[in-house]
Amino acid sequence: MHQRSGANVRPSKIVIIVHGGAGDWPSKLHKQGLSGVGVAADRGFRIVSKEGSALDAVEAAIVMMENNPVFNAGRGSTLNLVGEIETDAAIMDGKTLKGGGVALLRDIRNPIKAARIVMDKTDHVLLAGEAARKLALANGLAKSNLRLSKRVHAWKEGLRKLKKNGVLYLSGTSPEVLQRFLLKSSDTVGALALDNDGNLAAACSTGGVSLKLPGRIGDSAILGAGLYADNESGAATATGIGEQTMRLVISKAACDLMRHADAVSATTRIIRYSTMAVGVGTGLIALDRFGRHSVAHNTRNLCWAARTVDVSTAKMFGTRVS
Ligand code: ASP
Numbered sequence: 001m002h003q004r005s006g007a008n009v010r011p012s013k014i015v016i017i018v019h020g021g022a023g024d025w026p027s028k029l030h031k032q033g034l035s036g037v038g039v040a041a042d043r044g045f046r047i048v049s050k051e052g053s054a055l056d057a058v059e060a061a062i063v064m065m066e067n068n069p070v071f072n073a074g075r076g077s078t079l080n081l082v083g084e085i086e087t088d089a090a091i092m093d094g095k096t097l098k099g100g101g102v103a104l105l106r107d108i109r110n111p112i113k114a115a116r117i118v119m120d121k122t123d124h125v126l127l128a129g130e131a132a133r134k135l136a137l138a139n140g141l142a143k144s145n146l147r148l149s150k151r152v153h154a155w156k157e158g159l160r161k162l163k164k165n166g167v168l169y170l171s172g173t174s175p176e177v178l179q180r181f182l183l184k185s186s187d188t189v190g191a192l193a194l195d196n197d198g199n200l201a202a203a204c205s206t207g208g209v210s211l212k213l214p215g216r217i218g219d220s221a222i223l224g225a226g227l228y229a230d231n232e233s234g235a236a237t238a239t240g241i242g243e244q245t246m247r248l249v250i251s252k253a254a255c256d257l258m259r260h261a262d263a264v265s266a267t268t269r270i271i272r273y274s275t276m277a278v279g280v281g282t283g284l285i286a287l288d289r290f291g292r293h294s295v296a297h298n299t300r301n302l303c304w305a306a307r308t309v310d311v312s313t314a315k316m317f318g319t320r321v322s
Contacts, residue, residue, distance in 0.1 A: 013309055015194045016044040017293045018061050020071050020303035021187035022239040022283025030303075030316050032070040033187070037305035038314040040064040044193055045307035054193035054201035055093050055116075062089070062112040062203045065189035072187035074110055075146045077207025079155040080214050085146050087207050088221035089115045090126075094200030094229035103128040103221040108136045109144035112205045115221075117141070126221060146207075158211045187303070188220060190227065190237035192287040200289065202229040202251070204237045218242030224252035234258030234266070234288040240299055241281035248274055254286050263288040264319075267296035271321040274298065285318070296321050 020037045044061035048054060066074025077085045089111035090101035100119025103126065105111050114136035118127050127135060137143070188206035195201075204227045206220040219226035219242035226242065228251035229235035236254035238245045245251075250270055257266035263286040274282045275298045283297030285304060295304050295318025305314035 013194075013291045014045070014048040014196055015287060015291045015293055015306065015308045016041050016048060016057055016061060016191065017285050017287055017295075017306040018044065018065070018189065018191040018304065019237070019239060019283070019285050019295070020065060020189055022297050022299040022302040023187050024299070025187070025301040025303055025316060029070060033303040034305070034314045034316065036065060036068045036070050037303055038312075040189070040191065041305040041307045041312075041314070044191060048193055048195045051196055053197075054195040054199045055091070057193040057195065058191040058201045058203035059091060059112055059116055061191040061193075062189055062205050063110050066110050066112060066205055069148055070187070071189050072207045073189045073205040075144060076148050076151065077146050078210040079147075079151050080208070080210075080212045080216070082214055083152070083155055084214060085207060086214065086216070087111045087146070087205065088218050089203070089205035090221050090223060090227055091115045091119055091203040092201065092223055092227055092229040093119070094202070094231040094235055097230060099125055099223045101126040101221040101223065102132045102136070103217040104215065105133055105136070107143045107146060108133060109142040109146070112203055113141050115203070125223060128217065128221075154210065162211065188239045190239060190285060192229070192235040192237060192285060192293070194235075194287055194289070194291050198231060198289070200229045200231050200235040200287065202227040202235040202237050204239075209241060219245040222246060224249045226251060228252045228255045230255050231289060232259065234263060234286055236267070236284060236286040239283045239302065240297070244274065244278040244282050247278055250274060250282065250284060254284060258286065258288045262290070263292045263294035267294040268319060268321055271296040271298055275322060283318070295319065298322060
């Protein structure tokens with residue numbers, strides 16, 4: 001059997017990079033968004049700087065953002081077409097290639113913790129709906145009302161606009177209309193880390209795209225699409241319109257490129273291809289096995305923060321690629 005040698009893994013430093021979504025961040029929310037990603041990056045960085053694992057760091061960073069109502073994840077998740085919350089999340093370990101995902105959770109306070117339970121305590125990779133909820137509760141996870149009045153307001157406003165555009169739901173509308181609606185709430189969260197042992201990890205969590213059909217599962221629950229991590233190449237996590245991301249299996253594609261390219265050129269190439277193949281609506285953060293990180297998007301904004309031993313950054317955009 002093929003053994004993953006890890007022989008070519010030579011990390012230069014510990015790193016964490018997180019994002020808070022590639023949506024149309026209105027300027028009045030920039031401060032809150034940047035502070036939210038900054039605090040999450042700090043939290044994760046503290047873990048890797050004390051010899052903790054990349055896996056624990058990305059989970060902790062995501063928990064911080066799930067608990068922060070500015071983001072569309074955990075508390076503050078966006079609402080689907082019928083006004084319900086259905087969250088998705090996943091986590092992946094670059095050392096073992098193990099991963100866990102959950103989809104369609106309604107009231108679990110921290111979906112990322114449920115994803116970690118799927119990874120650590122089951123033989124499966126993805127659980128959805130009531131069964132995933134029961135597993136989370138049986139393992140002691142807390143329930144919470146994730147619904148915020150600002151999201152209810154946005155939902156009502158979205159329904160009104162749909163009606164005005166003469167459509168019942170988003171499928172079948174023009175790509176422009178689709179993007180205008182979906183990118184309103186793309187404040188999904190993601191995190192990537194490299195630890196002292198050279199291990200990479202990735203995690204992400206979301207309420208999904210607003211006004212989605214009930215039962216819709218997005219890229220953030222799915223290894224390869226919403227996230228991927230492999231010690232022998234790199235780690236990546238995506239944000240934006242999940243339907244685009246899933247069609248391109250974008251995070252795995254980025255990791256494959258990072259076998260021979262650095263994070264910057266991998267993300268730039270993938271986003272350029274994504275724009276050409278499926279249109280505007282995607283953002284991607286990546287971390288290669290040498291600790292070089294990158295942020296690329298074809299959306300207006302991508303809220304992100306990174307911490308290394310010597311640099312601390314938080315920005316509302318990365319490299320805009322058309
Ligand atoms: N990618 C997420 C989804 O489609 C949404 C987002 O990134 O904001 O569910």
